[in-house]
Amino acid sequence: MQQNLYDNETFFNQYRELRENPASYNVLLEQPALHRMLPPLAGKQVLDLGCGFGDGCVGYLALGAAHVTGIDLSQNMIEAAQKKNPRAEITYICMDMTKIEDLQETFDVIISSLAIHYIRDFQGLADSVFRCLKPGGKFVFSQEHPLTTACSSYGNWQRDETGKCIYYKLDGYCRPGKRTVTWMDCTVQKYHRTFSQIISQLLCAGFQVEAMQEPVPTQENIRQVPRMYREYDKPSFLLLRAGKPAENMK
Amino acid sequence: MQQNLYDNETFFNQYRELRENPASYNVLLEQPALHRMLPPLAGKQVLDLGCGFGDGCVGYLALGAAHVTGIDLSQNMIEAAQKKNPRAEITYICMDMTKIEDLQETFDVIISSLAIHYIRDFQGLADSVFRCLKPGGKFVFSQEHPLTTACSSYGNWQRDETGKCIYYKLDGYCRPGKRTVTWMDCTVQKYHRTFSQIISQLLCAGFQVEAMQEPVPTQENIRQVPRMYREYDKPSFLLLRAGKPAENMK
Numbered sequence: 001m002q003q004n005l006y007d008n009e010t011f012f013n014q015y016r017e018l019r020e021n022p023a024s025y026n027v028l029l030e031q032p033a034l035h036r037m038l039p040p041l042a043g044k045q046v047l048d049l050g051c052g053f054g055d056g057c058v059g060y061l062a063l064g065a066a067h068v069t070g071i072d073l074s075q076n077m078i079e080a081a082q083k084k085n086p087r088a089e090i091t092y093i094c095m096d097m098t099k100i101e102d103l104q105e106t107f108d109v110i111i112s113s114l115a116i117h118y119i120r121d122f123q124g125l126a127d128s129v130f131r132c133l134k135p136g137g138k139f140v141f142s143q144e145h146p147l148t149t150a151c152s153s154y155g156n157w158q159r160d161e162t163g164k165c166i167y168y169k170l171d172g173y174c175r176p177g178k179r180t181v182t183w184m185d186c187t188v189q190k191y192h193r194t195f196s197q198i199i200s201q202l203l204c205a206g207f208q209v210e211a212m213q214e215p216v217p218t219q220e221n222i223r224q225v226p227r228m229y230r231e232y233d234k235p236s237f238l239l240l241r242a243g244k245p246a247e248n249m250k
Numbered sequence: 251m252q253q254n255l256y257d258n259e260t261f262f263n264q265y266r267e268l269r270e271n272p273a274s275y276n277v278l279l280e281q282p283a284l285h286r287m288l289p290p291l292a293g294k295q296v297l298d299l300g301c302g303f304g305d306g307c308v309g310y311l312a313l314g315a316a317h318v319t320g321i322d323l324s325q326n327m328i329e330a331a332q333k334k335n336p337r338a339e340i341t342y343i344c345m346d347m348t349k350i351e352d353l354q355e356t357f358d359v360i361i362s363s364l365a366i367h368y369i370r371d372f373q374g375l376a377d378s379v380f381r382c383l384k385p386g387g388k389f390v391f392s393q394e395h396p397l398t399t400a401c402s403s404y405g406n407w408q409r410d411e412t413g414k415c416i417y418y419k420l421d422g423y424c425r426p427g428k429r430t431v432t433w434m435d436c437t438v439q440k441y442h443r444t445f446s447q448i449i450s451q452l453l454c455a456g457f458q459v460e461a462m463q464e465p466v467p468t469q470e471n472i473r474q475v476p477r478m479y480r481e482y483d484k485p486s487f488l489l490l491r492a493g494k495p496a497e498n499m500k
């Protein structure tokens with residue numbers, strides 16, 4: 001059973017505020033990087049894993065997608081999406097992304113923005129995504145960077161006397177598994193995986209790795225959000241695009 | 251011009267001692283991982299980039315390779331290889347690995363053990379390796395891990411009062427480029443690249459990523475070399491296997 005943190009009212013309201021901030025890490029770093037990785041969406045059937053408020057789904061329609069299915073584990077979130085972003089070409093479904101084979105549909109493009117680090121069994125997910133893609137289909141996702149999910153036991157950043165972060169305290173990078181952290185006063189469970197696990201599990205599912213990004217801020221981003229200078233020491237996001245071969249040779 | 255540190259007599263002698271230690275990181279961690287990644291070598295033409303004393307070349311022959319070309323930038327090293335590991339089926343050449351197209355030969359497998367972090371232009375190297383491989387050929391390499399090449403400005407490890415390393419001080423991971431470090435009393439220049447740069451540059455050359463490893467020690471390894479426990483916090487090695495498509499579609 002996956003966690004359903006977004007059905008906690010307090011967390012949900014704080015999260016909504018965070019996501020509506022136009023100078024968030026998501027808006028400035030993660031979303032532009034995700035969009036750079038998308039294949040052409042014109043006429044495509046798209047599945048969005050962890051669709052949240054449906055803003056991504058609307059964006060994929062604007063890029064020409066014929067239809068978007070947005071799924072999210074949180075009933076709160078799905079209701080908010082239906083209110084905020086109703087569209088005839090979007091179907092919102094409250095479901096666990098590890099169960100997408102139950103949809104009994106195939107898609108051209110499966111996208112996930114910042115949800116996969118909540119999934120315990122990435123190999124199982126990658127296998128399901130592979131089976132739910134048409135031949136030649138693409139899996140594009142962002143997740144918290146493995147240096148972030150590693151989660152230092154020593155409090156992450158060392159600061160100097162002026163409060164500036166000078167280095168990141170890394171431990172346990174090669175100890176994959178569950179991490180429990182506090183985010184916006186709530187307890188959140190994430191799963192840490194190393195780079196080689198993520199890549200190996202995609203390859204094992206049958207995917208070809210097509211692109212990888214660890215986005216860094218521009219000078220303009222740092223003017224808007226000064227603490228983003230830290231991204232040059234330890235990035236927040238990892239993005240990957242993986243392709244299912246056009247001729248399924250698996 | 252590439253550095254030729256191994257032609258410095260003092261460094262060379264210390265390096266030889268290090269490599270002859272049966273309980274080194276190379277012997278216990280890197281070499282087994284590299285061997286797990288090799289394709290079948292029976293009857294193959296192999297090129298070894300940065301062959302050192304030629305021990306790798308002899309190992310590839312033992313695995314059935316028809317012929318091995320071992321190249322190294324250091325004349326000292328090539329002379330030592332010719333003395334230590336002479337074989338009719340090995341050709342040792344003193345040359346810069348960025349110039350392998352001058353060999354005007356193609357190979358089935360190109361291997362490099364712990365030399366690529368000395369190369370400034372990885373994209374140029376990947377392009378050359380791609381062109382020197384036969385269709386269907388494999389490029390297998392180990393290098394210092396990107397968390398190692400990042401090279402903290404703050405001295406790498408934080409120790410507790412007992413001297414035990416408790417976390418790794420990471421900074422500058424997203425600032426690729428030259429790093430100057432001291433190793434065995436000599437100044438060594440290395441080049442830091444992020445994971446996404448390494449992967450992107452392999453893909454850009456036309457390769458498919460086939461396998462990736464960040465090896466960790468076994469309990470037995472840690473009994474032999476107690477300080478290896480640190481590998482679970484910050485690994486020393488990254489290994490990749492990349493394939494040139496059988497039908498060259500580039």
